[in-house]
Amino acid sequence: xxxxxxxxxxxxxxxxxxxxxxxxxxxxxxxxxxxxxxxxxxxxxxxxxxxxxxxxxxxxxxxxxxxxxxxxxxxxxxxxxxxxxxxxxxxxxxxxxxxxxxxxxxxxxxxxxxxxxxxxxxxxxxxxxxxxxxxxxxxxxxxxxxxxxxxxxxxxxxxxxxxxxxxxxxxxxxxxxxxxxxxxxxxxxxxxxxxxxxxxxxxxxxxxxxxxxxxxxxxxxxxxxxxxxxxxxxxxxxxxxxxxxxxxxxxxxxxxxxxxxxxxxxxxxxxxxxxxxxxxxxxxxxxxxxxxxxxxxxxxxxxxxxxxxxxxxxxxxxxxxxxxxxxxxxxxxxxxxxxxxxxxxxx
Amino acid sequence: xxxxxxxxxxxxxxxxxxxxxxxxxxxxxxxxxxxxxxxxxxxxxxxxxxxxxxxxxxxxxxxxxxxxxxxxxxxxxxxxxxxxxxxxxxxxxxxxxxxxxxxxxxxxxxxxxxxxxxxxxxxxxxxxxxxxxxxxxxxxxxxxxxxxxxxxxxxxxxxxxxxxxxxxxxxxxxxxxxxxxxxxxxxxxxxxxxxxxxxxxxxxxxxxxxxxxxxxxxxxxxxxxxxxxxxxxxxxxxxxxxxxxxxxxxxxxxxxxxxxxxxxxxxxxxxxxxxxxxxxxxxxxxxxxxxxxx
Numbered sequence: 002x003x004x005x006x007x008x009x010x011x012x013x014x015x016x017x018x019x020x021x022x023x024x025x026x027x028x029x030x031x032x033x034x035x036x037x038x039x040x041x042x043x044x045x046x047x048x049x050x051x052x053x054x055x056x057x058x059x060x061x062x063x064x065x066x067x068x069x070x071x072x073x074x075x076x077x078x079x080x081x082x083x084x085x086x087x088x089x090x091x092x093x094x095x096x097x098x099x100x101x102x103x104x105x106x107x108x109x110x111x112x113x114x115x116x117x118x119x120x121x122x123x124x125x126x127x128x129x130x131x132x133x134x135x136x137x138x139x140x141x142x143x144x145x146x147x148x149x150x151x152x153x154x155x156x157x158x159x160x161x162x163x164x165x166x167x168x169x170x171x172x173x174x175x176x177x178x179x180x181x182x183x184x185x186x187x188x189x190x191x192x193x194x195x196x197x198x199x200x201x202x203x204x205x206x207x208x209x210x211x212x213x214x215x216x217x218x219x220x221x222x223x224x225x226x227x228x229x230x231x232x233x234x235x236x237x238x239x240x241x242x243x244x245x246x247x248x249x250x251x252x253x254x255x256x257x258x259x260x261x262x263x264x265x266x267x268x269x270x271x272x273x274x275x276x277x278x279x280x281x282x283x284x285x286x287x288x289x290x291x292x293x294x295x296x297x298x299x300x301x302x303x304x305x306x307x308x309x310x311x312x313x314x315x316x317x318x319x320x321x322x323x324x325x326x327x328x329x330x331x332x333x334x335x336x337x338x339x340x341x342x343x344x345x346x347x348x
Numbered sequence: 349x350x351x352x353x354x355x356x357x358x359x360x361x362x363x364x365x366x367x368x369x370x371x372x373x374x375x376x377x378x379x380x381x382x383x384x385x386x387x388x389x390x391x392x393x394x395x396x397x398x399x400x401x402x403x404x405x406x407x408x409x410x411x412x413x414x415x416x417x418x419x420x421x422x423x424x425x426x427x428x429x430x431x432x433x434x435x436x437x438x439x440x441x442x443x444x445x446x447x448x449x450x451x452x453x454x455x456x457x458x459x460x461x462x463x464x465x466x467x468x469x470x471x472x473x474x475x476x477x478x479x480x481x482x483x484x485x486x487x488x489x490x491x492x493x494x495x496x497x498x499x500x501x502x503x504x505x506x507x508x509x510x511x512x513x514x515x516x517x518x519x520x521x522x523x524x525x526x527x528x529x530x531x532x533x534x535x536x537x538x539x540x541x542x543x544x545x546x547x548x549x550x551x552x553x554x555x556x557x558x559x560x561x562x563x564x565x566x567x568x569x570x571x572x573x574x575x576x577x578x579x580x581x582x583x584x585x586x587x588x589x590x591x592x593x594x595x596x597x598x599x600x601x602x603x604x605x606x607x608x609x610x611x612x613x614x615x616x617x618x619x620x621x622x623x624x625x626x627x628x629x630x631x632x633x634x635x636x637x638x639x640x641x642x
């Protein structure tokens with residue numbers, strides 16, 4: 002005697018079959034364990050998956066899970082988890098300034114470079130004690146050749162009140178903008194007062210402030226303004242999108258932007274964290290990021306095509322003159338700088 | 349005897365131990381209380397801490413964050429801007445929403461459901477996406493400016509983006525459906541005969557509105573007003589995207605403090621906003637009810 006299967010039995014059977022079918026794959030994917038990667042979303046996350054995770058780590062038997070969020074949220078999470086013996090991420094993508102801040106807050110591991118087989122290729126400037134530089138670019142002068150026939154050569158030429166409302170800056174880039182203005186006005190990375198004075202002069206002359214990088218690009222495109230500062234990598238992306246913009250390397254030295262990774266002290270899988278750092282330094286991954294994102298490799302063995310290098314890269318002399326933020330100064334004064342920016346400059 | 353009498357009540361009137369209202373409401377209430385009140389209490393505690401760039405915050409008990417807020421004209425200015433924008437948007441939503449809600453409530457058209465769907469339609473799109481649409485409309489080379497320039501009405505593009513006007517327009521577009529739907533449901537519950545009775549007794553349309561419709565629809569007006577005012581006070585995406593960097597409201601200010609890892613000050617600003625919103629809505633509620641009870 003047979004009886005028809007109930008709906009519940011059919012569903013149970015289907016679930017068991019699906020589970021059994023996925024078993025070998027799961028086992029294979031977790032052969033070496035799971036790596037949880039804290040990262041920004043969007044293109045960066047997509048390219049991490051495309052250039053590092055899929056071709057190197059997953060192929061090698063790791064399971065990689067991305068925890069996508071903005072860096073303020075992820076930094077807060079790291080601080081909140083600080084007291085826990087086991088955190089929830091194995092590596093975190095942060096800017097060099099944020100890497101320092103997390104190190105300063107005692108939340109990240111000191112990197113043991115002996116555990117990275119690619120460490121020998123890493124540029125010395127990208128070897129932080131508390132984190133590893135992944136990609137870098139620099140804050141260059143940008144201008145619309147149609148609107149400014151004479152190309153600027155320095156930050157001083159860019160932050161010139163004579164540009165009036167044809168000079169644009171970006172609200173969310175207040176730290177780097179203030180340092181660029183300081184360098185233009187004869188200040189240093191830890192003496193921003195001359196830069197503040199210069200920015201106020203530019204503001205009184207009509208300088209435009211855009212909320213985001215995208216709004217800045219839109220302003221450039223519509224020729225609302227024609228001069229400012231921006232990451233060289235982003236300029237390449239804009240040029241590719243048909244925005245009329247050219248870049249110059251400032252004579253004061255280019256303010257560098259480094260994006261890298263740290264391993265939280267309480268990372269559940271530190272081996273996985275090191276594996277991720279090593280994979281991101283692989284020649285193939287570094288070259289792919291240069292092509293896909295316009296940022297420079299941080300390893301010496303990566304080859305960038307000469308025409309691409311001319312657009313995204315820096316000459317050996319320019320690399321020597323790269324200017325880094327004073328991370329300690331910026332960390333201690335960040336809130337005060339932002340208050341000045343909001344209350345004085347934007348008022 | 350009395351107890352025996354109670355047990356003979358029809359089953360649907362008998363409160364059972366398992367299915368009583370308390371049992372049904374209890375779990376959800378507990379969940380909301382735990383999920384809402386506990387984080388609020390934690391935030392309140394944080395607001396008395398002190399910010400430290402290295403450690404994010406130092407546990408202490410100080411009012412310095414609140415003193416900083418109320419003693420700095422910049423921060424009080426942000427609060428006033430928020431109150432002004434929220435109040436203006438609420439008034440405009442009420443003025444625009446009431447006639448629309450009345451028509452929707454009273455129409456006998458077979459397209460009534462379609463009309464209601466059209467009111468709800470903007471809610472299908474997120475605030476940020478909707479603001480992006482406004483940006484396309486308001487930009488210096490946006491639809492509005494290009495059209496006006498092509499017709500020769502203006503020579504230079506109007507600066508609409510990054511102004512308070514753009515933010516007000518954006519928030520009204522977000523809040524208007526809430527006002528209309530709230531009012532429409534209440535007006536629908538008012539018997540049409542009372543309006544006709546007023547007319548038959550010689551009242552004109554305005555008198556009928558003032559003496560009959562307005563008092564009867566007061567619960568809906570209050571609910572809609574409170575809803576849109578709260579939404580206006582807490583607006584985030586619209587002020588950021590349409591107001592630009594120089595326009596400040598409380599929502600973006602709070603988020604900015606958390607971005608700087610200044611949780612104690614961010615928490616105190618959040619409490620100022622919450623208290624101002626609750627205080628004003630409660631006061632308005634009491635005043636309006638007293639006014640119309642007479």
